[in-house]
Amino acid sequence: MHVPARYEVRAGPRRTRQTTEVADQGSNRVGRSGLSSDASLRASRTWWDAEAVAYAAEHGRFLGDETPRGALVWGPEGWTEAQLTLLGPITGRRILEIGAGGAQGARWLASQGAEVVALDISHSMLRHARAHSPVVPLVQADAARLPFANASFDLACSAYGAIPFVADAGAVFSEVARVLRRGGRWVFSVTHPIRWAFPDAPGPAGLVADRPYFDRTPYVERDEDGTPSYVEHHRTLGDTLRALVDSGFRVVDLVEPEWPEANEEIWGGWSPTRGRLIPGTAIWVCELL
Numbered sequence: 001m002h003v004p005a006r007y008e009v010r011a012g013p014r015r016t017r018q019t020t021e022v023a024d025q026g027s028n029r030v031g032r033s034g035l036s037s038d039a040s041l042r043a044s045r046t047w048w049d050a051e052a053v054a055y056a057a058e059h060g061r062f063l064g065d066e067t068p069r070g071a072l073v074w075g076p077e078g079w080t081e082a083q084l085t086l087l088g089p090i091t092g093r094r095i096l097e098i099g100a101g102g103a104q105g106a107r108w109l110a111s112q113g114a115e116v117v118a119l120d121i122s123h124s125m126l127r128h129a130r131a132h133s134p135v136v137p138l139v140q141a142d143a144a145r146l147p148f149a150n151a152s153f154d155l156a157c158s159a160y161g162a163i164p165f166v167a168d169a170g171a172v173f174s175e176v177a178r179v180l181r182r183g184g185r186w187v188f189s190v191t192h193p194i195r196w197a198f199p200d201a202p203g204p205a206g207l208v209a210d211r212p213y214f215d216r217t218p219y220v221e222r223d224e225d226g227t228p229s230y231v232e233h234h235r236t237l238g239d240t241l242r243a244l245v246d247s248g249f250r251v252v253d254l255v256e257p258e259w260p261e262a263n264e265e266i267w268g269g270w271s272p273t274r275g276r277l278i279p280g281t282a283i284w285v286c287e288l289l
Contacts, residue, residue: 029224032217035231037167040218041121041142043228044165048101048122056102056128062265063104065132070107074159074189075281076270077257081108081157086187086255086285090114093154096179098143098172098188099161103129106136109157117153119143120161144171148179156180158188164232167218169240173247177288186249186286192256192279195269196234202271207278240284248289255283 035043048055056065062078064071072081081087087095091113097106100118102125109116110133119139120126126138141147143162156176163169176186197213199206214236221230235243237254244251259275266272270280 029222031220032215033220035167035218035220035228037144037171039228040165040167040231040233043220043231045121047230048120049124052102052122052124052128059267060102060104062267063102064108065102065104067104069111070104070133072105072108072157072159074283075257076265076267077259077275077281078263078265079257079260081105084255084257084283086253086283087155087157087185090155094152095155095157096146096148096153096176097161098146098156098158098176099163099165100129100138100158101125101161103133103136103138105157105159107133110136114155117148119146144168144175146175146179150178151181153179154181154184156184156186160189160191163188163190167233169233169235170243170247173243173249177248180288182288184288185252186288187283189281189283190240191232192282193234193236193240194278195280198269198274198278200269202266202269203273206269206271206274237282244284244286249286250289251284251286253283253285255285257281257283 063073074080074084090109094115095109097103097109097116097118100106100120103118106116106118117137117139118129118133119141121140121142123140126140129136129138139147144166162172166172180186194213197209197211199210216234218234219232220228223229241251256279259272264272274280
């Protein structure tokens, strides 16, 4: 995930691909193009199934694999739910983690007395979760088609899961609203949208805006045969706010966590150099009306 500035690569916190594996800029395999919801879903499922083992090897420790109780880490800055308490009371609550990956967050929530279900699109990610979280129920499903009854959860959360990889975030928000009980919290983190305007480089080159913040064309990588193999979708702050309101939520808070002095980790384009000057993560705290 250490991506040189010369590559237009949006390496989000769930990514593992090394720069040498992506096509050069002279080809049509890396760039911006429209992509349907179904194509985005297929690309994400295929990508994470292929990359789960490598991703866990590279980032599992940071995310809580080696901690008996796991950890709910909101982003590369390293802030956890134990520190920020954005979900509110947890004990005794029924919680859905969406885009759970290795379910480190779900494991931590369970250790706090919650009844948790971890959901992800990738079977390989859930296989890793099962090895580390044997007591957490795991579900493989599309975040825009949740296989749960109406009003069946008290809280829902997602740490960089699902939302950046789906074409229609509003469809996910509507499904979350459907399965939450009234007054339930929905807390999720994504790459801060201002980062879309900057190269995905951890050094000084990543501090010079080189593209429009308002360009919502998805970032897409393609295999040699042209099949989309990785996708990220960009939304402005206003886009996300309107989608949440349209789905029946009110926004309680928008947290832009600062980079901690003690964190010297470089994770793709996230680094102390950039993190101390511009936000890298946006955490939306919402409640269902």
